[in-house]
Amino acid sequence: MREKKRTTLNPALAATLPPTNVDDLLVSVKYYVDEEYAHIRIKDDKVCADCPHRPCLDFCPAGVFTQDRTGKILVGYQACLECGSCRIGCPYQNVDWNLPRGGYGVAYKFG
Amino acid sequence: MANKLTFDAIVVGGGPAGTSAAITMARAGLQTILIERGRFAGAKNFFGGVLYTHALDAVLPDWQSRGPALERPVTDTGYWLLSPDSVLRFTQKSERFKKVPAESYTALRANFDPWFAQQAVDLGVLVITKTTVTGFLRDEKGRVIGVTTDRPDGDVYAPVVIIAEGVNNLLTQQLGLAKSDLPPRFVALSVKEYLGLPEKEVEARFGLSGPDEGVAIDVFGDATLGLPGTGFIYTDRAGISIGCGLLLEQLVINNLKPYEILARFKNHPIIKPYLEGAERLEYGAHLIPETGYDRMPTLYTDGVMVAGDAAGMVDALHREGTNLAMIAGKIAGETAVEAHKQRNFSAEFLKEYRRRLQDSFVLKDLKQYRRMTDFLDSTPHFMETYVNFANEAAYRYFTAHGMAKRDMEKEIIRLLTRRRSFLGVAVDMIKLLRGMRG
Structure with missing residues (x-):
């Protein structure tokens, strides 16, 4: 999927979204972080460098994707909620997403 | 290699589909192993939804006496149409909902799923957690005869594998049963x-x-x-x-x-x-997965059946999923039991799984609502247009302005046509009807 469609949302409506720090939400989530294996990886940094809209910075519900000062995409896999959105939502299929090793990753307390 | 770890059946995933399949097979006497990647069954599961007792009845008839981890029965349910400053409510509250057991219950999956998996354990299923299935073992003809896991010496053999891996159906894709990733x-x-x-x-x-x-x-x-x-x-x-x-x-x-x-x-x-x-x-x-009937993966191949979210078994319109998963898991389990009786695990035999799903509400409903997600995708304005209109119209209807009611009715029509032409409304309604009638 190249980004064939673009925004359908009224900008005035988008302006009503309250800026929210995802870290405030993630403190409520229990994780067993695998320090030895990153289950998410960018396949090719050059593809991200040429990506015009960088939707992963927004649609990831855990804010796993951020960018550094040079614009390079960084992957904080430790916060991943394992929904799989980045695997299918990246317009260039540039995210290599695998299941964490058994027992690692998110462990919901309530679900 | 030392002793091969061999079972009658392997289930991948301890959600509603996988656990239902495991319970069904264990009750029929099959040596069943259920492999779950989370720290406990349900650790990865998260929903906004309800569990249906008709599905629990089908899988585990005595579930009520087993202390199920449920939150509240649903006795008041329906839709709220929310505009920026108003809500129009279409809900039903009824004494009829207040029976024991109720039709459906709210639940928290990190409580319910472990309870459900424990019932499988009590019935003789070996539940192995913290173990991710990574691929398949095949015989010389390429037929699946087991799975590989991320445990050392973690190969497990069985003549039939039921995949209930959830929405991220990487194993289903690995087998080529899902032709592409989820759109x-x-x-x-x-x-x-x-x-x-x-x-x-x-x-x-x-x-x-x-x-x-x-x-x-x-x-x-x-x-x-x-x-x-x-x-x-x-x-x-x-x-x-x-x-x-x-x-x-x-x-x-x-x-x-x-x-x-x-x-x-x-x-x-x-x-x-x-x-x-x-x-x-x-x-x-x-x-x-609101992928719908037309984009479902193939549900079986030699030695394998797929159930639940992995197979796209969600009826988005009625927010049903757990019940489709449980019934599909049960039918997959029954088919595996039959396959053992006949000693035939071929795709030709396991086709029976799909045939029996077609006779159940699972594939009937999925087929009926095959156009529902296309409807949402092709009418992105639908919610905003009609929800806001309905609230405006209701506001005019429920208030008195010293205006003749005939003029009020005209104004309501104008509120609609300002948003959408008559033709546009007609097209939207036809699309909605097609989405609902199939």
Whole structure:
């Protein structure tokens, strides 16, 4: 999927979204972080460098994707909620997403 | 290699589909292993939804005496149409819902799924957790005869494998049963918060007389900025589950943060009073495969059957999924039992699984609503246009302005035609009807 469609949302409506720090939400989530294996990886940094809209910075519900000062995409896999959105939502299929090793990753307390 | 680890059947995934399959096979005497990647069955599971007792009855007839981990029966349910400043409610509350057991219950999956998996253990299933299935073992003809895992010496053999791996169906894709990855146009990303609130407070706010009453509400319109998707509110025993799901492609093309949409929904003047003072106990996210009948994976091959979210078994219109998964898991389990009797695990024989699903509501409903997600995808304005119109029209209807009612009716028509032409309305209604009638 190249980004064939673009925004359908009224900008005035988008302006009503309250800026929210995802870290405030993630403190409520229990994780067993695998320090030895990153289950998410960018396949090719050059593809991200040429990506015009960088939707992963927004649609990831855990804010796993951020960018550094040079614009390079960084992957904080430790916060991943394992929904799989980045695997299918990246317009260039540039995210290599695998299941964490058994027992690692998110462990919901309530679900 | 030492002794091969061999079973009659392997189940991948300890959610409703996998556990139902395992219970069904164990009760028929098959040596069954269930492999779950989480620390416990349910550790990875997250939903905004309800569990249906018709499915529990089918899988585990004596479930009521086994102390099921459920929150509240659903006795008040329906739709709220939310505009930026109003809500129109289409809900039903009925004494008929107040029977034991009720038709459906709200639940928390990190409580329910482990309880359900424990029933499988009690019936003789070997449940192995913290173990990710990575691939398949095949015989010389390429037929599946087991799975590989990320455990040392973790190969497990069985003549039949039931895949209930969930929405991220990597194994189903590995087998080529799913032809492609999930299309973001037909997958919803849902985020939810579980908010703690004293039991009495939950009951006071939602007009419930006690713990034997509960609400399950879908919220359309402003909950999702008018974009294709729904908000939802469920009462738990001592808490509220609130969330929203949007088609993933809408988040992608609009550069939207799902948790900001949820924060906005929670802050809505109509919604906020219900949540006042409630404490966030958990946040989470999950994909919902709204891929529909026409894009379902192939459900079987030699030695393999696929059930639940992995196979796209979700009826988005009625927010059903757990019951489709449980019934499909049961039918897959029954088919595996038959396969053992006949000693035939070929695709030709396992085709019976699909045939029996076709006779059940699972494939009948999925077929009927095959156009539902296409409808949402092709009419992205639908929620905003009609939800806001309905609220405006209701406001005119329920207030007196010293205006002749005939003029009020004309004004209501004008409110609609200002938003959408008559032809546009007609096209939208035909599309909606087709989405619902199949």
